[in-house]
Amino acid sequence: MLTGILAGLAAGALWGLVFVAPHVAHGFASSDLTAGRFIAYGAMAVGMMAWGLRGTPRWPTWRQAGAAAGLSILGFTGYYLLLVLAIRDAGAELPALIIGTIPLWVVLLGKPQGVRWAALLPGLVLTMAGLVLMADVPHGASEAAAGAGGAARAAVYWRGIGIALVALVFWTAFALLNSAWLKRHPEVRATDWANWLGIATGLGGLVLWLAAGSGVASLAAQPGVGRFVLVCLAIGVGSSWVATILWNVASQRLSASLCGQLIVSETLFALLYTFAWDGRWPTPAQWAACVLFTLGILASIKAHR
Numbered sequence: 387m388l389t390g391i392l393a394g395l396a397a398g399a400l401w402g403l404v405f406v407a408p409h410v411a412h413g414f415a416s417s418d419l420t421a422g423r424f425i426a427y428g429a430m431a432v433g434m435m436a437w438g439l440r441g442t443p444r445w446p447t448w449r450q451a452g453a454a455a456g457l458s459i460l461g462f463t464g465y466y467l468l469l470v471l472a473i474r475d476a477g478a479e480l481p482a483l484i485i486g487t488i489p490l491w492v493v494l495l496g497k498p499q500g501v502r503w504a505a506l507l508p509g510l511v512l513t514m515a516g517l518v519l520m521a522d523v524p525h526g527a528s529e530a531a532a533g534a535g536g537a538a539r540a541a542v543y544w545r546g547i548g549i550a551l552v553a554l555v556f557w558t559a560f561a562l563l564n565s566a567w568l569k570r571h572p573e574v575r576a577t578d579w580a581n582w583l584g585i586a587t588g589l590g591g592l593v594l595w596l597a598a599g600s601g602v603a604s605l606a607a608q609p610g611v612g613r614f615v616l617v618c619l620a621i622g623v624g625s626s627w628v629a630t631i632l633w634n635v636a637s638q639r640l641s642a643s644l645c646g647q648l649i650v651s652e653t654l655f656a657l658l659y660t661f662a663w664d665g666r667w668p669t670p671a672q673w674a675a676c677v678l679f680t681l682g683i684l685a686s687i688k689a690h691r
Contacts, residue, residue: 390639391687393632394648400629402655404466404621405482406663408473411617413610414600416470419618421595424463426622428588431581434627444578453567454582455590461560462583462626463590468553475546478660483520484550486653486679489513491558492646493686496565501643501689509647509686516650516678519671520657561649565642568634576634584627647686650679 404423411419446454472481490513493506568579605611636645654676661668668676 387639390636391644391648394636394640394645395651397629397632397636398648398651399655400625400632401652402657402659403625404469405473405478405656406659407617407621407625408470409478409660409663411610411614413608414605414614415598416467416474417594417598418600418605419614420463420467420470421591421599422614422618423466423622423626424587424591425595426618427462427584427626428591430623430627431584431588434577435581435585444575446582450571450574450582451586454579455586457560457564457567458583458586458590460556461564462587463594465553465556465560467594468549468556472546472550472553475542476544476550477546479520479657480547481550481553482653482656482660483517484547484554485557485656486513486517486520486650488554488558488561489646489649489682489686491554492561492649493643495558496562496642496646501641505689506643506686509682509684509689512678512682512685513647513650516675516682519678520675561646562642564633565637565645568637572638576631576638579634580627580630583630587626644686647683650683654679 407423408416408419469481469485472484490510493510497503497506568574605614608614633645636648640648657668657672657676
């Protein structure tokens with residue numbers, strides 16, 4: 387259980403990077419950043435599969451490949467494209483908080499039969515209280531409305547919130563379905579599943595780039611292209627390949643509801659990275675929210691013992 391918990395927390399720390407990536411790679415299209423991330427993930431997976439040819443490589447059956455393709459859209463290409471679009475329209479903080487409600491939905495929808503609702507309630511209440519403290523929707527909307535364009539900027543802001551809600555549905559479905567699939571296939575190693583997902587995700591990223599991405603010459607001519615490539619590699623290898631292996635380890639060892647609660651760590655790290663990038667300290671309410679998130683994780687761990 388401890389291995390699964392540590393793996394889930396480490397995955398959250400790596401996933402948190404994707405919330406600040408659009409700001410670091412500012413000036414590049416959302417489709418290019420999404421495609422770059424997942425092409426890097428796919429290339430890493432292909433490289434690891436090729437390296438495994440010297441040993442005993444594990445290849446998926448057609449059914450397993452189909453499952454990997456479907457889940458790659460829910461948890462990677464489709465989800466992250468929606469998230470990048472949401473961050474573009476509404477900034478990083480509120481989309482991060484909306485995604486932060488995933489633990490609540492996963493706990494509610496994925497509760498194991500042996501765990502009582504009364505035991506889960508403290509973790510759920512602490513997490514919700516943290517979200518209430520952290521969220522500042524009226525402030526964000528009023529800032530958007532006060533800027534140039536007024537109503538038009540406010541409409542863009544709320545469009546971003548709507549997109550973030552769709553991304554929430556995508557990843558909640560991925561968390562539940564991925565956990566259930568791994569439970570039904572204990573013979574599949576976490577690294578193998580990460581590679582199969584990576585190849586499917588890389589193909590999806592390539593299709594996205596061919597359909598909506600910028601040309602190579604256009605990308606190369608943009609200022610900051612070196613930083614863009616480094617960001618794609620960081621979130622493609624670290625936030626995708628490594629994080630997926632860690633999450634698969636957690637999913638195989640823990641219940642879906644406990645895994646869901648560990649996703650709060652993604653929100654914590656996303657906020658930490660965003661504050662660091664912006665060069666500002668959290669407000670007292672935001673510090674209190676982070677403490678409540680942490681207590682919620684600890685309460686959920688205790689409930690699942």
